[in-house]
Amino acid sequence: MSEKERILEITHLVKSFGSHEVLKDIHFSVDQGDVISIIGASGSGKSTLLRCINLLETPTSGSILYHGKDITDAKMNIYAYREKVGMVFQNFNLFHNLTVLDNCMVGPIKVKKKKKEEARELAMTFLHKVDMEQFINAKPRQLSGGQQQRVAIARALAMEPEILLFDEPTSALDPQMVGEVLNVMTTLAEEGMTMLIVTHEMAFARDVSSHVVFMADGVIEEEGSSEEVFGNPQKEKTKDFLSRFRNL
Amino acid sequence: MASISEMSFWQRIIFLLQQYGSSYLKGAGTTLVIALVSTFIGCLIGFAVGIVQTIPLDPKRDSKVKRLLIQLSKILLKAYVELFRGTPMIVQAVFIYYGAAQVFDIHLGMWQSAFLVVSINTGAYMAESVRGGIISVDPGQMEGAKAIGMTHFQAMVNVILPQAFRNIIPQIGNNFIINIKDTSVLSIISIVDLFFVHKSVAGAYYTYFESATIVMAIYLTMTLIASKLLNLWERYLDGNDNYELVDKMDIGNQMHSAGRSAVR
Numbered sequence: 001m002s003e004k005e006r007i008l009e010i011t012h013l014v015k016s017f018g019s020h021e022v023l024k025d026i027h028f029s030v031d032q033g034d035v036i037s038i039i040g041a042s043g044s045g046k047s048t049l050l051r052c053i054n055l056l057e058t059p060t061s062g063s064i065l066y067h068g069k070d071i072t073d074a075k076m077n078i079y080a081y082r083e084k085v086g087m088v089f090q091n092f093n094l095f096h097n098l099t100v101l102d103n104c105m106v107g108p109i110k111v112k113k114k115k116k117e118e119a120r121e122l123a124m125t126f127l128h129k130v131d132m133e134q135f136i137n138a139k140p141r142q143l144s145g146g147q148q149q150r151v152a153i154a155r156a157l158a159m160e161p162e163i164l165l166f167d168e169p170t171s172a173l174d175p176q177m178v179g180e181v182l183n184v185m186t187t188l189a190e191e192g193m194t195m196l197i198v199t200h201e202m203a204f205a206r207d208v209s210s211h212v213v214f215m216a217d218g219v220i221e222e223e224g225s226s227e228e229v230f231g232n233p234q235k236e237k238t239k240d241f242l243s244r245f246r247n248l
Numbered sequence: 249m250a251s252i253s254e255m256s257f258w259q260r261i262i263f264l265l266q267q268y269g270s271s272y273l274k275g276a277g278t279t280l281v282i283a284l285v286s287t288f289i290g291c292l293i294g295f296a297v298g299i300v301q302t303i304p305l306d307p308k309r310d311s312k313v314k315r316l317l318i319q320l321s322k323i324l325l326k327a328y329v330e331l332f333r334g335t336p337m338i339v340q341a342v343f344i345y346y347g348a349a350q351v352f353d354i355h356l357g358m359w360q361s362a363f364l365v366v367s368i369n370t371g372a373y374m375a376e377s378v379r380g381g382i383i384s385v386d387p388g389q390m391e392g393a394k395a396i397g398m399t400h401f402q403a404m405v406n407v408i409l410p411q412a413f414r415n416i417i418p419q420i421g422n423n424f425i426i427n428i429k430d431t432s433v434l435s436i437i438s439i440v441d442l443f444f445v446h447k448s449v450a451g452a453y454y455t456y457f458e459s460a461t462i463v464m465a466i467y468l469t470m471t472l473i474a475s476k477l478l479n480l481w482e483r484y485l486d487g488n489d490n491y492e493l494v495d496k497m498d499i500g501n502q503m504h505s506a507g508r509s510a511v512r
Contacts, residue, residue, distance in 0.1 A: 056391055058308065074308050083397035093392030097410040099491075106406055107396035138491040152392075159396050 004031040006067075007163055007194060008053065013062035015045075015052055022048045024218040026062070030163065030196060035189045037205035037226075038198045040215035041241060046198040047090075049215070050167050053196070054085045083111055086156030090168040092148040094140035100127065100151050101136035104158045112159065119158075126154040130184050146177025153184055163194040170201055202245045206230045214238045252453055260458040268449050275445035276466050282434065282441065283427040286366035290427075291420055293367065294374020297325045299409075301375070302382045304400060325375070332372035338433040341365045345437040362434050370423050377419035381412035414485055421478035425471045442466060 006029055013026040023045045030036060038046045051057040053064060055071065055078050063070045071081050095103050104123035108114040114122070127133040130150035140148055149169055156164055166185065170178040182204050189195060189208045199205055205212060205226070212229040214222045214237075222229060222238045233239045255263060265272075301322055305315050332340065345361040348354040356364065385408050393403035432443035442463055450459040 054395060056394065078309070079397045079399055081397075082395060087395035089388060089392065089395075091388050093386075093388040093395075095389060095392065095407045096386075097407065097414075107398070110402050110406055111397040134493045134495075135491075136494055139487070142489075142491055155396065 004033055006031050009065040011063050013052060014060045015048055015057060016060045022218050026220060028213060028220060032194055033192050034211055035195045035209050036211045036213060037209040038213045038215060039205055044215040045218040046215050047167050050165050050198050054082055054087050054165060083159055084162045086159055086161035086164040088152050088156055088166045088169045090171050092152045094148055094152055096140055100132060100138050103151060104155045107159050122158045126157040130154045144177060145173045146180040149181045150184055163196065166197040168198050257458065260455055261462060264449060264455060264458055264462060271445045272462060272466060275440060275442035279428060279431050279441040280470060282362055282366055282431045283424060286363055287370055287424045287427050289367040290370025290374050293371025294378045297375035298378025298382060300325055301379050329372045329375050332369050337365060337369050337430055338436055340369065341434055341437050358437050358439055361437055362439050366427055366431060370427060373423055377416045381416035382408060384415055385411045417482050425474055428470050429467060
């Protein structure tokens, strides 16, 4: 296998809310092209880990190296870092005051200082990719959840990020919409996008991920290739968790 | 012509309108101008204060000096809000108009004093409304903005404030209507507003009830019109519920023309 560039390296990551330690000494790394699913029960710290990675939560201790530079260092420009690390939220978080097109253009224009025409072309390219280009004039509130999430993915892609973080992107959707969104994500994975996905969609995690991380009680209980974790889990907690999903 | 004491109630009202109609209108005009200008300036003050009050402080990344300055401005602005929200406007008017001249030897004209008092009073109320409007916007909006690399300022300008603004329009309307009525206290510093006209007219003929009826009708007309206009403005800002689907066949041609963009 060819040498892949390491994008993120997380070491000794701890996050506490008061005396409650949500993440306990987390270690893991993301290489270019990896599609990593983070699975585990609610409250196991999956989302907090993702939110620490783009600094929506400030880690209590430990380091997150991005191409070798520690982004938890106070001197790091976190805005430039976040440009490179896209995030898709459970509740979409599209900007309610802007149209679909403007949602995808505002980042490239205001943050990346791109020309309007260039930003529009970028936005249209990615809205086409998620099959939402028909809706460019709509406001988010006029769209279904699945449509909103696809726009949110296009908005993140329009920033041309190096890695995309997905925080339970389908948890607020009905089964049909889940399909729409997962299709888009599968396409992205096949195209070689580096992705870090917190999800409860086990079949998707099994089929699409190159690597699976199982978290329980704030620690990484088990990790490995999709075949290893789903096919032959080693730890009791992993077996117990996966046994609840009958269709696997 | 019969003397005023022999007239009926409606005759007196007609008499007052004939004699003083233009004075009433001028007074109403003065009231409206002070209310409009002061509400506008008050909103600007309110926005400025509300924006400063909601600046987050990051103990790790912000320098000590920056944190100290922001903290200090927050305290001063809070004091301003409490002072002007917590004292009657009539006293503030006297305090500024007479007090500034006596104590500080600053001679403000009565117009300057009037605009100043009503503006900073409105500003104090609006500051809290704006702060409320900002924190009532779903926190997910700020996270979405941060996630694409926006700074706090960029997120405020492009995402949060437009939504907060929509939420506080009812408050702006409220303040405008309150200002139309409360400018009446400015008669204490000899501003010839609608209430001042009423006092003069009523005093001249002892027609308190009749003059008050006229003045109440004028105030009510002004506030009703204001309230209707504000409703229309809100509906305009909410925009159309419909949107046009863009034909997929046209997308290629429309890459450069379709979709009017509000992002400049």
